[in-house]
Amino acid sequence: MTTPVPRIALATSTSGPDPSIAGLALIAGLTARGLRVQHFRARACPTPTEVVAHATGMPGRHLDTWLMPPDVCLTLLAGGVRSAGLAVVEGTFDGPRDGGGAAETPACPEVWPAGPASGDLGPLVGLLDLPVVAVASVGGSRCGTFHLPRPPRGAAAVILDGVDSPEELERCRRLVRLTSGLPVVGAVESLPAARREVESAPPGTFPREAVEALAASFLRHADLPAIEALAASRPYPDFVERPALRRPPGAPAFRVAFARDEAFGCYFPDTFEALAAMGAQLVEFSPLCDGSLPDRVDLVMIGCGLAERYAGALASNFSMAASLRQHVCRGQRIYTEGGGSAYLGRSIVVDGERFPGAGILPVDAEFAPAPRPPERVVRTLTRDSWLGPRGTQVRGYRSGRWNLTFSPAAFECPSCAGRLSGDGDFYFRHHAVGSFVHLHLAALPEVVSAFAGPHHPSLVRPTPVRRPEPDA
Known part of the structure; x- marks a missing residue:
């Protein structure tokens, strides 16, 4: 080179x-x-x-x-x-x-x-x-x-x-x-x-x-x-550069809303560059301050951050939690990590005080009094999802800041919500995926492609049928 x-x-x-x-x-x-x-x-x-x-x-x-x-x-x-x-x-x-x-x-x-x-x-x-x-x-x-x-x-x-x-x-x-x-x-x-x-x-x-x-x-x-x-003293090692991700010809544009405020904002810049190369339109929103998601959003991303510090303020923003739930009910996608996944759960517990979460993922997250060091892990998806088919393997760093309790709702269909891996750190509800393993998406082109790939919502709003006017 x-x-x-x-x-x-x-x-x-x-x-x-x-x-x-x-x-x-x-x-x-x-x-x-x-x-x-x-x-x-x-x-x-x-x-x-x-x-x-x-x-x-x-x-x-x-x-x-x-x-x-x-x-x-x-x-x-x-x-x-x-x-x-x-x-x-x-x-x-x-x-x-x-x-x-x-x-x-x-x-x-x-x-x-x-x-x-x-x-x-x-x-x-x-x-x-x-x-x-x-x-x-x-x-x-x-x-x-x-x-x-x-x-x-x-x-x-x-x-x-x-x-x-x-x-x-x-x-x-x-x-x-x-x-x-x-x-x-x-x-x-x-x-x-x-x-x-x-x-x-x-x-x-x-x-x-x-x-x-x-x-x-x-x-x-x-x-x-x-x-x-x-x-400048050494030549760079010879290597075959990994081909950059590109938007497939004719693929429709898609909008990605990512959370960025005092509570959330930890992302790898490579992730946004990969999504932009695939044709994503990136827009920011604040789970703390905004009343709703941006318009016409296909994918919502909430990264890690300091959810435990702002658990009360996040819980008091009822309209944002409702907007996120409506996004999921319409069959659209959400991807969260770490504190973002804790926020999407049923509750966040900090120092013994319980705060309501967004109520999407079937998990209660307690902020660990003595956070553990991260753990290198390889996880295998146990069911098909838009993140990848069953058997997909991903590697990342398992956060030790949250103690998790799986808490599915009574009589809830396991095909609608549950664990996405057998290790208790990936959860889902419909097309919302929450991970407590931090991934580097630039190293996972198949996952980035899934983020940007075609998606058919599970619920489609019916088109109104115009009835003929009655004869006079």
């Missing part, structure tokens, strides 16, 4: 905000210098923070070698750089693993309750041939009295994080060169006030002044020519 793909891997700590302070300073600083930067997390995690989009002007993206086949990872990285000048893939090499072999858990409020910020860089570095820049935390200690963290094997350069003075920076720079032979291509000062502001910023907000201070700090000490040379 001859097209240049400038890229680096940023190896960060196993704990802290997402992105890391050093990573945020780097991407914001390079953006301030006029370079378009595409940031990738090394784990597929929809997140409502949107700090990357505010810092770079480009939505954050994700790579995940467990969730995505190699050709998808290669295609997504190369495609992301087409509209940018540099790709920064942020993750870690040494995070803890659970019994299923999953990498450490990024801090996404919906899927991952707390913990380390990024995913495992190791497989991505090999697959994508990424030059590695290691972030070494100075941590407020003097370089003369402690040893800097050892850079990961194969690192090509180092960025120092948390330096207190120019003198400390020079001491640490010499120590890195002496112990590892690696160049220091940047540094971020300690700036405790700015760091606190970034780390304590509520989801959905952007601490602009703090981020600008961190970016300016990085630029004061950055060797930009060295970073650009490192990013």
Whole structure:
């Protein structure tokens, strides 16, 4: 492949905000210098923070070698750089693993309750041939009295994080060169006030002044020519790019309404791009504030988010719940994940208080007092649905934030509502599908095609018959 793909891997700590302070300073600083930067997390995690989009002007993206086949990872990285000048893939090499072999858990409020910020860089570095820049935390200690963290094997350069003075920076720079032979291509000062502001910023907000201070700090000490040379130092691996999804000739246009407000808003940008390529017209709506769904909607999507924080406000919007139920009764489709699926259930329980849900899915969802880490799962659909025929397999991350109780209505026909998998995390009612497994649809073209495919509502409004006027 001859097209240049400038890229680096940023190896960060196993704990802290997402992105890391050093990573945020780097991407914001390079953006301030006029370079378009595409940031990738090394784990597929929809997140409502949107700090990357505010810092770079480009939505954050994700790579995940467990969730995505190699050709998808290669295609997504190369495609992301087409509209940018540099790709920064942020993750870690040494995070803890659970019994299923999953990498450490990024801090996404919906899927991952707390913990380390990024995913495992190791497989991505090999697959994508990424030059590695290691972030070494100075941590407020003097370089003369402690040893800097050892850079990961194969690192090509180092960025120092948390330096207190120019003198400390020079001491640490010499120590890195002496112990590892690696160049220091940047540094971020300690700036405790700015760091606190970034780390304590509520989801959905952007601490602009703090981020600008961190970016300016990085630029004061950055060797930009060295970073650009490192990013362009390796040819991109040869691969056959996965064909993009396209709208079939003659296929009718369809409208997709997706929830975006304070309660919901966690989506992968690749999902919307895939739907748009299939001919979808995308429109936003708010389950918190709107009184009804947008007009002429074929598919409704409600992603994960913070449903437990807004359970009372969601329950009080009776007209939106009624609009969603009418959408299902007309035979139209809904797809939800995580907190969106909890909202579509019969009830949401938070700290012992029960709030009515939209009353569509046959499940009661209790917000877990001690949320569990996510679990890598492969699920098989046990019945035919518009999501796929019986036997379809999907893989994703099972959220540990919700305890679920299957609660079908008395005398309800099991063909109308029930479980869609044998594991108790996919549910349906007519053409509404709710999942507590977070999928990355860019890696599931057959599912995206089902989203965009032809759909025949189970209920069709009868056409009024005009009766002849009686003779006078």
